[in-house]
Amino acid sequence: MVQIGYTMMTEQAGPRELVDHVVGAERAGFDFSVTSDHYFPWLDSQGHAPYAWSVLGAAAQATSRIPLMTYVTCPTVRYHPSVVAQKAATMQLLSEGRFRLGLGSGENLNEHVVGVGWPAAHVRLEMLEEAVEIIRALFRGGYVSHHGTHFDVENAKLWDLPEEPPPIGVAVSGERSCEIAGRLGDLVIATEPKRELLDAFDQHGGTGKPRVGQLPVCYDTDREAAVARAHDQFRWSVGNWRVNSELPGPAGFAGATAYVRPEDIQEAVPCGADVETFVEAVRPYVDAGFTEVALVQIGGDHQQPFLDWAEKTLLPALRELR
Template sequence: MTEQAGPKELVSHVVGAERAGFDFSVVSDHAFPWLDSQGTRSVRVERPGAAAQATSRIPLMTYVTCPTFRYHPAVVAQKAATMQLLSEGRFRLGLGSGENLNEHIVGAGRPAAHVRLEMLEEAVDIIRRLFAGGYVSHHGAHFDVENARLWDLPDEPPAIGIAVSGPRSCGLAGRHGDLVIATEPKAELLRTFDAHGGAGKPRVGQLPVCYDPDRGAAAARAHDRFRSALGGWRVNAELPGPAGFNRAAQRTRPEDVAEAVPCGDDVDAFVLDWAASDLLPALRTL
């Protein structure tokens, strides 16, 4: 959670996770925290690069990068190729259509969801063409690329994961992604992904937890830092800043968050909560 820790802490977290035996890690790519109480943001690109140099085994992935507003897809391709080289093949490029919270800062406006997905599909095509090597020129509906080339290419390009939230994004992920990313535990998302070409591809799911030996302290911290998440993707993708998230969650109680986010130090309870989620049956291929 890059919204809750500075850049040095984040690198130490990944190092600690590798030592503890974790077998996967992701890092968010946001310009703003959801809530002022989270209170930190640092440049995403440097974090996995530093983590790649400080670790040797644990896989790394952006969770997720939007290659359509703050970053041009040609720039994303260059940075992803560099990350794959630095990590010696441990990097996955997670992509999504973006949240207003982060993309509004460049003043490009907020097009409708179907337009954002069109932009994402075009961006993925540009990135893959650059990963393939050689010079690339592209003049499409949303992006222009003029005589671009990646001069430092890894032997194997990074796998591309695509975040899903509804039928259209699931179809895009099934057709164009190497893996799918589901931040909400809804099995129908993965069924739709499978139906559009995703069957057999890896899938990454998310269940937030808040660990503390004192369950009450964990619930209070989860409420302070994560109450905004209970609004769901349709809310979270559209609000432009922490003030809006604070207002949207002003009536959310600590017990409401504790029901949605497992809190405390009982790992068995975390596993049971995950096993009870709607997403688990579709995630067994991970």
């Protein structure tokens, strides 16, 4: 049976609201939660971007059961990998073992703010691989020094280290990232239900490891309102990730999506209150072999109605998927 998760979407709600939302998700019976880690929203209409790690710390204290996870953190430009290791170890202690560290090669949208430029895609993957190796070394305990192609670490040590370090997930989109995930990751992360990604992950050592997907949805008893909201806040999601990773800010995404129509969104995002529409949107992930699927309810002010409906209607229907 596939596990169904809830997404704390930092781009569409403030920090206190995000914590309230994940408390509600735990109460509703979601199996796990994930958190985006952004410095900017994709579009101005989303309107938020609080610091994800502060939100996670508060969420760890406000909840008691639901697992927490970054989806995903970029450990290469805005954050140094040694600092990511410290944050993740602390989160594992605060959550009493409920944290997983999801990592990816990042987007210019969030990483450009430190002013060091945005590397080419192949360089970003090299940086991600080296970063994961540094984080794993620090998780093993003791002092770590590293002088690599992209990072230097001088005599670092995690003084508050959990007995079981957080599992590391790696986001994938192609063969090279699948190789990194299979070899260095404890789980794989993807935003598209592509079986070929999971096959490549398995070929590089991923067999038997969890595989986590994510799907935007827009629940509303008024379907037209749901479509309008999804188009206003999430039309960026229909773009190609090779483009999305390069654009530097919300204005770029507004320009790139100027010709995306509401009907285009209807094809990509389940909208309204028909439970079968939502189930059929999740099914491709299950058929592809994903073991977990995190849902993103679009609209920061529309979480509680979704959580109520999910508890009573959607989650029972999704639990029938095999």
